[in-house]
Amino acid sequence: MLQKSKLRWIPAIAVPAVVIAGAVAIPSMANAGVSLPSKSAAQIVALAEKSVGTSFSGTVEQTANLGLPDLSSFAGATSSDDGSGVSDIVSQLSGTHKARVFVDGSSKSRVQTLDQLAERDVIRNGTSVWAYDSSDKSAVHLTLPSRDGDTPSAGATPSTGAVPTDPATAAASALKAIGRYTTVSTSDNVRIAGQKAYQVTLAPNDSSSLITTATLAVDATTGVPLRVAVTAKGQTDPAYSVSFTSIDYSTPAASTFAFTPPQGATVKKIAVPDRSAHAGGTTTKSHPGITSRNDRIAKAKAEAQPTVIGTGWSTIIGAKLPTSAISALSSDDTLGQVFTPVDGGRLLKTALVTVLITDDGEVYAGAVTPSALQAAVAAQ
Structure with a gap:
């Protein structure tokens, strides 16, 4: 979607979708005081489903230990003009990176990544999406089709039995769908970013998978996922993890999602086709x-x-x-x-x-x- 250089292109081929499903394991002694009412795996997943639209802000830390070589000495010299160089990719898939995250409902968000000498932002405000890189003062702007920025009304949800109409039903359906391939269990309660959290652990039944376990930590009160990570075969520490180090459930100020390119910035606009104009209408x-x-x-x-x-x-x-x-x-x-x-x-x-x-x-x-x-x- 967005121009590669503005998002530090990380292709989907580099990280499987399941990576987002795990959490860092913490020694039980560190969480000995975390006492919560008992919940099943389905109830924890349902709690996470209900968190959609919750407003918050916080600091997120990503840690990757995928066994990739250190190419820091090649950075800059080997990156292509569009930012898709292998060294750029590897730098994002190794070591530790931090970002600030702001969310207001389901249509406003901002991810702010700070490098040593630069800041990168991806901002969504309704149907407007900006990506900005301060290192070269370049920005990309696109406008989403209006339906993507609208929040569906209550009456828009199908009431037929074929489609889950509540988080509990959706969670049960999801767990049933993956049950053939996965052993799902609850894990010890933990405390993340000052919040008590439940955990659900997924273990592949397929011995050919490189993944050993994946665990999702969910805020016990709001249901917001607080930490995700995944462990690989032969490793004790997580190979990949994303975790909040701090979180505030106050609604961020509206100005957080307002963006105007600074003077002298290069702006590229990307057109997003509205597929509804071509769907099932006239012949x-x-x-x-x-x-x-x-x-x-x-x-x-x-x-x-x-x-x-x-x-x-x-x-x-x-x-x-x-x-x-x-x-x-x-x-x-x-x-x-x-x-x-x-x-x-x-x-x-x-x-x-x-x-x-x-x-x-x-x-x-x-x-x-x-x-x-x-x-x-x-x-x-």
Whole structure:
């Protein structure tokens, strides 16, 4: 969506979606005084579901120990103009990073990351989204379709039994859906950022997964997720974690979400198409030109769809890389520092995820071993 350089492009191939589902384990003695009413895993998940729309602000700390090499000495010299250099990616996926987070309901948010000499912000205020990097005074602006900025009314929620109508039902459905692949259990209560919290731990039933456990810590009062992390096979400490170090449930000031590019800033606007204008409405008469254009659009959409291999925790996601991304990776001198040449492409193995970039520009990623990933791709 947003321009790569403004968000320090971190491709989805680098971190599996399940990473957001875990929490750092703390010795029980540190939380001996945390006493809470007993809740089942489904009740804890339901509590988290109910927290959507809660206003708060706080400081978040991200820690990653994925086994990636230290490329700090290459920073700057190897990054491509669009900020997609491998060293930029690795720097965000290793070590510790801090950010300030502000949320007002479901349509206003701000994430503020502070580097040593720069500040980066991503701000959403209703349908308006800004991304700003103070290091080069560059900004990107886009306007979301109005429906994305609106809060659905109470009557908009379907009342049929096929769709969960409350957090408890939704939580039960979610746990039932993952039960085939996952052992779900409650963990010891903890105290995070001064708040008492419940924990739910997920353990893959699939031995081929690189993930051992993932735990979610939820504020016992508000339901807001306070800490997430995941542990990898062969590791005691979490390979990846995100945790609040402080949190305030007061509504942030409206000025927090107001943004005007500073004088001298370079602004790029990105148009976001409104798909509702093309969805299931009118039917046009058959015309060779229109048919050809629609065929090209349909083909492009089909090619853009990701490839899904396998199920559960061993799911592998594949996609065709854009030409610009292929060029950026090919020209990055540090590519050889993190990727290993293999038959038909290049391979990256971390504690939590394995990534394969093929010679013809396809990328595959999954929380599985390199041999499992290569075998699954070869079988396609």
